Amino acid sequence: MALFAPLFIFFFFLSVLLSTGLSSPLPGKEVWDYVEVRPGAHMFWWLYYPDNPSAQYQDLPLVMWLQGGPGGSGSGFGNFEEIGPLNRDLEPRKTSWVQAASVLFVDNPVGTGFSYAERPDGFATNVSTVASDMLVLLKHFFTRIPEFQSIPFYIFSESYGGKMAAAISLELSKAVAEGSVKCNFAGVALGDSWISPLDSVMTWGPYLYATSLLDDNGLADVNSAAQKVKQAVEQQQFLQATELWSVTETVVEQNTNGVNFYNILTPEPDEKFTSTAGENFISLQAHRHIRPLHKQSLNELMNGPIRKKLAIIPQNVTWGGQAEEVFTKMAGDFMRPVVDIVDQLLTTGVNVTVYNGQLDLIVDTLGQELWLKKLKWEGLPSFTQLRWTPLDDPASPGITGAFYKTYKNFAFYWILKAGHMIPSDQGPMALQMLKMITQQD
Known part of the structure; x- marks a missing residue:
């Protein structure tokens, strides 16, 4: 049986937050749960509703964030180091993505973060299994909270998370067309992604x-x-x-x-x-x-106050405890490219965005440009001929913070002065990009 966290028990959240040293509950609502995606394989998700004084959650998109690694935790690193409402010191983040969207963090593959496998064969060994596991989770999520079925749903990713996001997006688009998953899938964004x-x-x-x-x-x-x-x-x-x-x-x-x-x-x-x-x-x-992705301070936060707040983590599960095993199990699939999957997404009309940090080495922009030129998508020649458009850095008006260009259902953002973790390095620019991709600017 999947473990269960009741929805919106405000006073429970308040008491736990106070007992763990957080001075006040987060604005808005949160909900989290486990899903058993295969026998003995459990995945954890954590949803934040928007904190936007001028818009209700029904009027804003839903964004799922996928971390890299494989073995990096979205509920931990993505949440408290990059885009969540609070930073690692539990202080409000000025550039949190909850200003512009509901944000869903999923610890995937199985064994990542608070997700866990009960036995060795519970881990994924390739992106195909990662995708099928995620479809089980998403079907659960959209069935459990059906009001999100009509809200535009985007998948954002970073690093190896982009490789997984591409595979997940292809399977999700098929599932939506077949009617097995009910959601309004609006696009995928591949950030500094291990595509090729x-x-x-x-x-x-x-x-x-x-x-x-x-x-x-x-x-x-x-x-x-x-x-x-x-x-x-x-x-x-x-x-x-x-x-x-x-x-x-x-x-x-x-x-x-x-x-x-x-x-x-x-x-x-x-x-x-x-x-x-x-x-x-x-x-x-x-x-x-x-x-x-598992700094000591973050590890202490996740296995201390956050674990206590969530109150559904099994006693024998520690945040990040199986991360290295996740990486090990995926080693044989690690260097496989998924350029063909991106091609299929574009050809079938899925909105695809690539974004990359200027100062990233592990997934440098030169490499992204190379695999992009290998696409067989019919719109590529027209996209290539376009000149990019500069974007002002929201934190420094008059200073260029990025360039971008878009053609039909494909867009590319070149983020300046940012490395691999763009929201950490250039938070205001990342937030503006999110709004543009989700058509809020």
Whole structure:
């Protein structure tokens, strides 16, 4: 049986918030629940209704946020570090997306965040399973809260979350057409997304060289390592490609004195990992890319006050406790591209937006541009011929904060002065982009 949290029990929320040190309840309403998507596989979701004094939730879109990793938690990192109503210190966030939408955080794949698997075969091993699991959850969600069935529903994503979002969107569009899921699916936004892993890896060297983070020798080393990844991908040796991707990242670090893959102009994360002798590549990559999403302070918040507030987390489940296993189970699927899925979305008329941070390395804009040119979508030549339009930074009027262009059901946003986590780096610009994509500006 799926665990259950009754809707809108205001005074319960108030008492828990006060007992956990939060000075007052959040404005508006929240609701959360578990869904058993497969036997022994449980997914957690958390919905925030909008906090907008001039609009009711019926008048604003519903946005689902999917984190990366795989193994990064939307209920934790996306919520308290990026777009939720409160930041990690439980202070109001000025650029929270609840100003413009209802926001649904889902901890996926199974095992991420507060989601959990009861046994080893409960984890997903590919995006196909991730998508089918999400469809079970969405069917549950829209059945349980039917007033959202007619509200425009968007999927926003970041990093590996974009790869999952593409697969989920394709299956959701089919399910909506068949009538098995009732919702008003309005589009998907792919942020700094792992759509074509090889195109990202192959452009690391040129990008770092152009930004003076590699010399000629370093460029040769990085390009040589990347070429081995390419050979493995071309031979369909995807697990080996993931291992060689790990090796390439090590080569990058050695030649750049430890560049931050998430933002080339900021120091490495405070909780820097150190590799140990005999550590396998999966553990190494989990440390590199999962640990930054589970900072100690965030871990303490989620397994302390937030866990107590939610009051439905099983005693044997800790937030992030299965994150590394999630990453491990997906390793064989990690380097597979999903460009063909994006092509199918565009061809079937789904609204697709790509957005990328100028300072991101792990999914650099050069790589995004490369896979974009591989699309077979008939609108691509017309899109390519368009000139982009500058957008003022909302926080600095008169200063360009982004560029964008759009043609038919495809749009691209180039976000300046932002790395991998755009809402963290450029919150006002990210909020404006959200409003534009959901047709509020």
